[in-house]
Amino acid sequence: MTIIHDMTAAELLAAYKTKSLSPVEAIDAVIGRIEKWEPKLKALYAPDFGNARKAAQESEKRWRTGAPQGSLDGVPITIKENIATKGVPVPLGTAATDLVAAASDAPAAARVRQAGAIILAKTTMPDFGMLSSGRSSFHPLTRNPWNLAWNPGGSSAGAGAAAAAGYGPLHLGTDIGGSVRLPASWNGIFTLKPSLGRIPVDPPFLGRAIGPMTRTVGDAALVMAAVCGPDARDHTSLPATDIDWSAGPLDPKGLKIGLMLDAGSGLPVDAEVKDAVEKAARLFADAGAVIEPLEGFLSPEMLHLQDLFWRVRSWADFSGLSHAKQASVLPFIADWCRGGADVSGVAVMRSINNYMAIRAATVRATMPFDFVLSPTSPVPTYPAEWETPTNDVNRPLEHISFTMPFNMSEQPAASINCGYTGEGKPIGLQIAGRRFDDLGVLRLSRWFESARGPQKPWPEPPVA
Known part of the structure; x- marks a missing residue:
């Protein structure tokens, strides 16, 4: 039998239904796992194990009578700290934030709570969510469970580390340029950045999405079923749509799939990463997909202007802080924000227009492919x-x-593990689809999950 803390949400729910396991036992097992890992991993913020245990007792009573509250009743979950939960301050990863308790749950938090999921804790993020790292001026340094010397990525740093370490099966993160997909890649887990508006975000912003971070595609689908749908607090939220998130794998036979191994800008692709992605593409080809090369479409100028856009946006917030609070921000982020000062109006407009240019380039390049x-x-x-x-x-x-172009174009994109380097570092395969085809991306990810073969065992906490 699978160890309780390694059980998927689907397995937990099935065990609750047959009464072979109770939510109290599951929550206790996951908390025990956290207590072994957390002194070294530092993935959590505001843990609330007391209330989690009380919620598990209530869930156990409901399951005993065969009347679960919702689709996730009794399943443990963590939520990234910038997704508000009532009564918990939202520091945004930085010591510069005044700690004021959130007045209410954000939409996604409210929906998993309504579905019966048990919130164990919030998870860490870097200052203002503007790093792909576990570095923060507010939270302790979050590390990667595969090797504590490695970075978990970010900005959903704690969520990625928690999923790989076995802090329960379900985790929610946010993504504005890769912030659920990068930690998914570097922690060897699965995630979906949905189409913009599929999961309501409060407050919304250009390209910002909320996504499930899980070990399996099936568990991500369970989360999607619980949290999707419009909310008035998100003016970008999509209308209600009847989507069967539980749909099975999508057979690649006959699909036209683009293979992009050079983004057109940024760091060159590491040789081991390239080999792993090419090996994954061959699996699709062997199953009957038509694989065609896709040239990179994000130019260095586009990448530079996107950096400038975010710097100016962040400088507008940073410059409004007192000198004392500015001094408390992570120095790297403070320096980065200052790069947005004294930028001309013309340059700002170019960076804003660049958002639409990236959007157009992404759609144009990817439209020929499924x-x-x-x-x-x-x-x-x-x-x-x-x-x-x-x-x-x-x-x-x-x-x-x-990753970032698919935020600008609002297209769904997943990351799923496709291999490991010689050192044992996980490698992520990104699967992107057309706008609104979130289900297609999930279903194709389900297929790859079964086709890729056995994965390495999940990391264990250090003995000392």
Whole structure:
């Protein structure tokens, strides 16, 4: 029998139904796992195990009478700290934030709670969510469970680490340029960045999405079924749609799939990453898919202007802080924000127009294909203490050329493990689809999940 903390949400729900396992036992097992890992991993913020145990007792009573509250009743979940939960401050990863308790649940948090999921804790993120790293001026340094010397990625750093370490089966993160997909890649888990508006976000922003971070595609589908649908707090949210998130694998036979191994800008693709992605593409080809090369479409100028856009946006917030609060921000982020100061109006408009240029280029390049395969990241994970793979504030976005365009174009994109480097670092395959075809991306990911073969055992907590 699978160890309880390694059970998927689907397995837990099935066990609850047959009464071979109770939510109390599951929550206790996951908390025990967390207590072994967390002193070294530092993936959590505001753990609430007392209330989680109380919620598990209530869930156990419901299952005993055969009347579960919802589709996730009794399943443990963590939520990234920038997704508000009532009564918990939202520091946004930075010591510069005043800690004020959130007045209400954000839409996604409210929906998993309504579905009966048990919120164990929030998870960590870097300052303002603007790093692909576990570095933060507010949270302790979050590390990668595969090797504590490695970076978990970000900005959904704690969520990625927690999923790989066995902190329960379900985790919610956010993504504005790769922030669920990069930690998914570097922690060897699965995630889906949905089409913009599929899961309501409060507050919404250009390209910002919420996505499930799980070990299996099936568990991500369970989350999608629970959290999708419009909410007035998100003016970009999509209308209600009847989607069968439980649909089975999509047979690749006859599909036209693009293979992009060069994004057109950013870091060159590491040789081991390239080999793993090409091997994955061959599986699709062997199953009857038509694989065609797709040239990179994100130019260095586009990447530069996107960096400038985010710098100016962040400078607008950073410059409004007191000097004392500015001094408390992670130095790398403070320096990066200052790069947005004194930028001309013309340059700002060019960076705003660039958003639409990236959107158009992404749609134009990918439209001929049913799906597009690429590396999630051009490089494997890197030292835990670094802010980015370049560790250079002048080149901060060199690793997001494969992920960020699909935020701008609002297209769904998943990351699923497709191999490991010689050192054992996980490698992510990005599967992107046409706008609104979130189900197609999930179904094709389901197929690859079964076709890729056995994975390495999940990492275990250090003995000492």
